[in-house]
Amino acid sequence: MTNLLEVRDATKIFRNGPFWARDTTTAVDKVNLILTAEQPSITGIVGESGSGKTTLAMLVLGQLRPDSGSLIFNGKNIDAMTPAERRRMRREVQPIYQDPFASFNPFYKVDHALTEPLRNFMLANSRLESERLIHHALELAGLRPAETLGRYPHQLSGGQRQRIMVARALLCKPTLIVADEPVSMLDASLRATILAGLQTLNRELGISILYITHDLTTAYQICDRVLVMYAGSVVEFGTTEHVIREPKHPYTQLLISSIPSVKQTQQWADTVALDVDQISPDSPKANSGCKFAPRCHSVMNNCWTTAPPLSQIDTDRAVACLLY
Amino acid sequence: MTIKYVFDRTIQLVLVIFIAMTVNFILPRVIPGDPVEAFLRSKMATSGGTVTFDIAKVGEEYRRKFGFDKPIWLQYAHYWNDVIHLELGVSLIHFPSKVSDQILNALPWTMGLLTASVIIAFVAGSVAGALLAWPQTPTWFTAALSPVMLLSTVPAFLLAIIMLWVFAADLRWFPGGGGFSSTHILRWNLASVRNIMYHAILPAGALVLSSLGGWALGMRALAISVLGEDYIMFAEAKGLPSRRIFLWYGMRNAMLPQVTALALTLGSVISGTVLVEAMFGYPGIGSLLFNAIATKDYFVIQGIVLMLILSLGSALFVIDMVYPLLDPRIRYN
């Protein structure tokens, strides 16, 4: 059974500056990921800013080409696709972006974002059918068409705009939705609704979802499996319950212990080592060892020289750490 | 400031000058019209027909002398050779006076006028603009400044004419042209300095008044946008006195894009100066250019343009080098 999506050793390097003084940043470093087709699931990609998760999303969406490695969609390598197949993939993999306001072109009414896909992918044969499809998609997203259509983006709220984006994605009849921080710009109470909506899309319509976020708690709530990224590499992978309850990688452990919990019984543990930021941690200097070594509380000598590979330690469980 | 920054800027400078000079080379040769023929014809005309010669033959001799007969790539090579040695040729009209000599004579006048008026206009304009943006500026100031701003829409050389009319012809407060009185002999003494300044007031005045408004408006816009920044709010929350916030948190930051604006408009500032000089007969590059155009002294024109390109490029380079001193984000990267 072919997998929906396979990312094999994908690497993306960004170059900055004029040609006589190039600065390189490795945003994504040999990342592997597999999404199966028979069980559409919600997979979370968790990481802080600079971890490479957004770049990975862009690679999956086809907005960027990897410098090395390959992306295989439905068994076919992207580079080897015919234009028609590429077009099909473009339709089947749909994004939802972080900023609900910037996702709309201020020149047009919001209807524009909904009519374009039907037009370009030729999904409707008549004006009437296109209207019907749009109404249906809006209702699925929890909106009333009468209150939403015909408006300009600035006349609607953030939540409404994001839901229109969900409806837009649905119109394309996707098999995979890549949601890049879809709720981080929305109010806390609104997030739950949108996320629940994504869950429903997955369960009822069988759409796989790649949920990219820095917020581990929301990932915990809706994802079946979770991938933790740090500085461009995958450091841990597994089912959500396992990764959250028994984090193996020191970074994952640090992340989880830093998350404040409403339950007063669990205080922010003071036991995990507090690192004072002496150096700027945003851009770890390229060395040949583990990228997390400077901040790791269980760092060993080898960690500085050997980059740990992502090794499978259980069914559906992998860690990139020399401790294992 | 890193070596890399200096290196970057130098490379940019070289590239830009290279392209500008190439354009300077190509342009005249591309446009129809032969300077030598035109010159000879006008020579014939001005002599009232008493001097006649076979244009073709004399023309050929001139061409050979000035290298117009050689293939274009060879001319290009010679062009660069001349540029590097700053060999700008000889003036057709004032033969055999060298172009570089003429330029060197005229240059100090222009430099003096230009630097003085740019500095005055830039500083006064920026201060005025900043004050316009400050909420606590008294209204009479804004009212008093408005006619000056209006005056700035008039181009400098036209303002020059008006000032000539009002101050020179009508009121006779200032002389009607020239760099110094025709009866005065220039020496390194105070009397000469006073004489020069007396003659420089109108041209400088025209230049300053016509650009003041532009600087003021630009600075005002920058100041308004800077005053809306978060660090201004935090400075207020720190309880700092409002004058300190305005100067050290506001204007200090607004100054940076204003300096960039100076760099970008330097070219047109120079153009304005050239025209004003022409209007006043001020003995700088402007008048030199004006006369060269009238007499179609081709090499003088080309030499002046070359010099303008080089000086503008260097001025921009200098500003690029000074900028890191003002903006620590560029200095420490």
Add this chain to the structure above:
Amino acid sequence: MTHFFRRFPGFIVGSVILLGTLLFSVLAPLVTDTSLEAVASAPPSLAPSGLYLLGTDAQGRDMLSVLALSIVPTLKIGVIAGLVGICIGLTLGLLSGFFGGPLDAMVILVADSLMTVPSIAILIIISTKVEDVSVELMGLIVALLAWMGPTRTIRAQVLSSRERAYTAVARANGSSELAVLFREVLPNLLPFVAASFVSSVSGAILASVGLEALGLGAQNVHTLGNTIYWARRYSAVLRGQWWWYGPPILVISLIFIALFLLSASLDQIANPAMTRQAARKRRKKQGGGDLSISSDAPSAIINTDTVVSVRDLRVVFKTNRGTTGAAVDGVSFSLNRGECMGLVGESGCGKTTLAMAMMSLIRPPGQITSGGVFLGTLEGSGSAHNPISSNKRWAEQNILELDEHHMRRIRLKGISLVPQAAMNSLNPVMRVHDQIADAINAHQHKTSRIGLKTMIEEALTSVGLPVTVANRFPHQLSGGMKQRVAMCIATVLRPQLIIADEPTSALDVVMQRQVMLTLRKVQKHLNAAMILIGHDMGFIAQASDSIGVLYAGQLVERGPTAAVLEAPRHPYTHLLSESLPGLDARKPLSGIPGLPPELFNLPSGCRFHPRCPYAFDRCITETPAMQLIGTFRYVACHLYPKHSSLPVRPANKPDAAGDMKHTINFATSATH
């Protein structure tokens, strides 16, 4: 339509002037006989008189006619150059900005190089070479240097819209690259195209008039510049023949003024940020900004442990149409020494407005209309200049009644602020120690250099920063370090109250915990009170001692953190907790139906009633007051004191009174 004209008066004035000059050039020939032969037949150099309203020039031409004839060619040159410039600029700007790569690099390089050449020089060279210049040719020549400005402007706009999400969405919608360029990017460029066009025209006329004044203009045509050239040739200035060169200069100036006004208003249309400033200034003149405090705010029992007491605070915002809305409406609470109150609420509920009001930093169009912020001060503790309290006792003082000068003393020393985005809150061109020294010097004059250095070093160490940070500039620090610097500034003068407005929201989770723990440590050390504003319940839960829940500008619940979170009394608090996920258990997510109310369209009675599952009649008509329902537990809800805790939730009530949108939630709609 009239609204447009009121907002952009420059546009109208500019257009009127231009049309006026055009009208003049069209009408004047009807009044006078302006064929060229007739024009040259008058006696020369006449001053203005009856027959020749603007006199004649040295060659006997009627100046009025000449003026009328010369307007159109001048404008024509400008328009031709402007059009050519815009066409080239649009094409190059679009292609260069959108496709980037070597094309872009080359275009920018060429444009920059041409800017290095003083335009007048190039134009002179060209004009000297071309023999027979016509008006159209003049326009094209000038256009050669008119394309760089529009190209750069358009390119910059294209680059910024390329980054925006809507182009990525358009691609996801199946649009081709060209379609994205023309259907998505281009329409948003129109205001910039218009603005560039006008400034190109202006620059072109400037350049052409300059060339003409030098004698390089179009031959045998009357243009404004040519007229000036001839005036110079005949020494009209020295002979005082003002009628020759005066009117052309006047007309040129009018044209430039008109073009300037047009381009300024087009710039405003393209950049709406500019108009907001103007509007704010206008509103200021209309009378906002005066503090009119009603001093009958109820006074509480003075308790030496109470650091600050907010009573009935009300902050109102006014739109330029005159409608008002209270962003903070009757908020009252008090804080004790060492207590940290978490202020929770969603965006738009007024948390930041409250913080600003407490520091008296509300600016128009906002205004504090009533209430007081009472800060407890002990004599001798730095408030020797305090005009109100003069004897040695614990007194409280309504800081909102202070004038700006005295308020400034209170800021940072009495109440300090830790801002939300420290990235932008530090002055980018000042070193860290200068920014801290600034703050110290503003409140403590005559601190010695040694004293300053010691204070700064101590302050930096207390927030966990190495002393070397003092010499750095903000851009050299990481996000977490910048936040700590802001904290350091806010605590260096040992304030009584620290207001932390979402101090860690821009940081990642790991950094957030470290910074927050540091802030708590400093607070405890100073024994100061703290208001911690946030929207993340978990974060507030871990970092605060008590909680205040804000909804639509009103405090709806207040009490100790543990108690409130374990057993919330107000329905909103309860629903809010329920909607926030945690790491304890995976449960189905639920949101709060409906939307937060708009500031200028608030529901009647209890503001939460449209979304409240417990709402009944009284809720629609009567605003509930804050009442004490237990030890240190306050709630503003009509369910109390009848009930002792939140009753069981009634069946889902869709469309309660008021407008409730989006009642369809996913779970029920997914079946069709």
